[in-house]
Amino acid sequence: MNTAPPSPNPTHLQAVVFDWAGTVIDFGSLAPMDAFVQLFARYGVRIDVAEARVPMGLAKWDHIHALGSAPRIAAEWQRVHGRPFSAADCDALYEVFTPMNAASVREHAQLIPGALATVQALRARGLKIGSTTGYNRPIMEVVQALAAAQGYAPDNLVCAGDLVSARPGPLMMVRTLSDLQVWPPAAVVKVDDTVPGLQEGRAIGAWVVGLAISGNTLGLSEAQWQALPAPEQQRLRERATAELRAGGAHWVIDSVADLLPVIEDIEARLARGERPD
Incomplete structure (x- = not known):
């Protein structure tokens, strides 16, 4: 049995940790x-x-x-x-x-477009899928069942209330990395639509990706977003991007549907010896 500790200088990602509402379900976090x-x-x-x-x-x-x-x-x-x-x-x-x-x-549990395909592609790359949420366990018992019926079932779940403190501190991410048996944090990406969720990723030393359009930062349903004229979409995108970058995001994308190019970029950075700042 190999008992050697993991390298503190990973060359590949091991896991992606997603928030729930506004990230993989409930466009607009409604x-x-x-x-x-x-x-x-x-x-x-x-x-x-x-x-x-x-x-x-x-x-x-x-x-x-x-x-x-x-x-x-x-x-x-x-x-x-x-x-x-x-x-x-x-x-x-x-x-x-x-x-x-x-x-x-129950009225807002639909998977965000592209979420399932993105998760499937990440699994195909050999990555584990973690999850943290500001919801408590009783709420997530409802959400998990609704998401699983649509094909989404991450490898773990850590809820607010499971630990003595939650976001923006690192403890939910610490539990997640323990559940997934992955280390170090530089081999992990945290994806979230809120600043506290991004900060929990930064607090443990993971790569952090913010979602500008699908989540709480704009708070628009998919239909409301698509109905906007392109100049207004761009104005709102720039505003949300600035807010999430100020909150700690290394990258900001519209939604999880746009995540795979970021994953490839991070993999290239790890191979060059770069680490999250």
């Missing part, structure tokens, strides 16, 4: 937005979709806490409830949120 808006409305506080999107990528408890702590929403909560938004309030909202989001994902 399911969580419905749930967040309805959640706060149930407690008498109005929030809009743009506000709900700001903390996307965080674990859902952290996301709710970030919303409740945002100055406008916090002031409205104080006005309605007569007290500041607290961790206890966040606990209560989180318990209500989970079944709401589990219901919402």
